[in-house]
Amino acid sequence: MIIIFLSCETVKFGDVTFFWNGNRAGYCNSEWEEYVEFPSDSGITLNVQPKMKALEIGEKTCNAILSGTCVHIPNGDMVGHTSDVEAADVACKAAYEAVKDTFEDSG
Numbered sequence: 001m002i003i004i005f006l007s008c009e010t011v012k013f014g015d016v017t018f019f020w021n022g023n024r025a026g027y028c029n030s031e032w033e034e035y036v037e038f039p040s041d042s043g044i045t046l047n048v049q050p051k052m053k054a055l056e057i058g059e060k061t062c063n064a065i066l067s068g069t070c071v072h073i074p075n076g077d078m079v080g081h082t083s084d085v086e087a088a089d090v091a092c093k094a095a096y097e098a099v100k101d102t103f104e105d106s107g
Contacts, residue, residue, distance in 0.1 A: 003032040005064035009053050010040040012074035036060055047087035050079045051094035058098025065099070073098065 006016050017035060021028045027035075038053045038060075046052065052075050061073075075091035082088070 003069055005034050005036070005061060005069040007036040007038070007057050007061050007064070008074045009038045009057070009078075011046075011052075012078055013037045016074070034064075045082065046079045046091075047082040047084035050075065050084075050087040050091035052078065052091065054091075054094040054098040055101075058095075058101060062103065065103075 006013075008016050013035075018025055027033045038056055040052070041049055054073055054075050057073055073095040075095045076088060079091035080088045
């Protein structure tokens with residue numbers, strides 16, 4: 001049974017897998033955890049592409065969310081580091097829409 005489902009882009013993947021596991025690299029227990037990494041777009045700053053891979057992550061994580069596992073969508077965090085408030089707003093809304101759309105599509 002998967003208890004923790006970590007799914008995010010390359011730009012945040014190391015942080016998620018490291019900090020969520022008590023500052024350890026790799027799985028704490030591979031029977032309980034599943035990691036899915038989405039390659040980040042290269043050569044594009046986050047404030048230019050603030051939606052990042054939210055839709056792809058939202059689609060992939062629907063079943064994980066419904067089963068009660070932990071999911072991380074990093075848009076607001078990563079784009080917030082650019083100090084571009086308008087882009088951060090778009091990033092947060094993209095993450096919200098990805099999860100909302102995923103749940104609505106799953107019926």
